[in-house]
Amino acid sequence: MSKMIEITLEAEREQHRTQLARVREEITAQMAAQMQAYEAKIRALVEGSRVVTSEPEVTNVMAPARVIYRSSIDSRSANDVNVEPNEHHNEDQAWISVGNKSRLSN
Numbered sequence: 001m002s003k004m005i006e007i008t009l010e011a012e013r014e015q016h017r018t019q020l021a022r023v024r025e026e027i028t029a030q031m032a033a034q035m036q037a038y039e040a041k042i043r044a045l046v047e048g049s050r051v052v053t054s055e056p057e058v059t060n061v062m063a064p065a066r067v068i069y070r071s072s073i074d075s076r077s078a079n080d081v082n083v084e085p086n087e088h089h090n091e092d093q094a095w096i097s098v099g100n101k102s103r104l105s106n
């Protein structure tokens with residue numbers, strides 16, 4: 001009786017191995033076809049055309065960051081704790097607000 005169970009289990013294992021091998025071959029064939037299509041698309045984009053990226057070109061990483069100036073509307077905001085007129089009473093002074101948003105910023 002145990003010999004019959006062993007033979008049955010071995011047959012099921014072999015069937016499972018065969019099925020896995022078939023699935024693996026199908027997946028490998030699909031992936032190879034997808035890679036060929038992908039490589040063809042990339043080749044078509046690169047050959048004879050300009051490659052465009054959305055990333056800006058970095059020319060000097062040591063350059064200081066651009067200063068953002070406060071507008072006259074923000075400088076008159078009653079809710080902004082960072083608003084203080086400078087000694088010349090002009091409103092084009094550089095500022096940084098950390099943790100506080102004006103009512104106009106989203």
